Amino acid sequence: MAEGLLPVARPAFEGRCPQCGGQTLFGEHMIHFAPRCTACGLDFGQFNVGDGPAAFLILIVGAVITGLALTLEIALHPPFWLHMLIWIPLTTVAVVGSLRVAKAALLILEYRNQAREGRLQPPQAVQRSDAQA
Structure with missing residues (x-):
């Protein structure tokens, strides 16, 4: 799995x-994508990353931090x-x-x-594909 x-x-x-390999994915801001690749012209606006990465990171990092905080509390009582x-x-x-x-x-x-x-798919197309299978 690590190989993938x-x-x-x-x-x-x-x-x-992802198309040409140039370091052009991010623009002036740390976590905002550039509008397009300056090397090959790939439009990054066509991709919908959304809030998924932020939500997963908050949950994952929150679980790790909570575990560390509990460990510190139990061990040292600060x-x-x-x-x-x-x-x-x-x-x-x-x-x-x-997040980046x-x-x-x-x-x-x-x-x-x-x-x-x-x-x-329209319902008719679904029925035809089921009948063919």
Whole structure:
């Protein structure tokens, strides 16, 4: 399974265009895609990454941070302000820092798998395809 992820992870970390491999996926902002690749002209606006990466990262990072916070509480019993001082910035940095990679990975996977919006078939077409099978 790791072999299938490696070809996606490296270009995602580096912000590479899925078509030409140039480091043009992100524009001026840290987590916003550029409108298009400056090397090959691929329109990044055609891909719908949405909020999926953010939601998954919040859940995953939240679970990890909660486990770490509970471990620290059980082991050392620090004051509440110390928990806030440690975990709030760490959570923010972890989510925002990994959001760029997660968004890039999803865009690369959409490009490689040619993912597009689903289309409903009319009921007659569904019946014909069932009869042929």
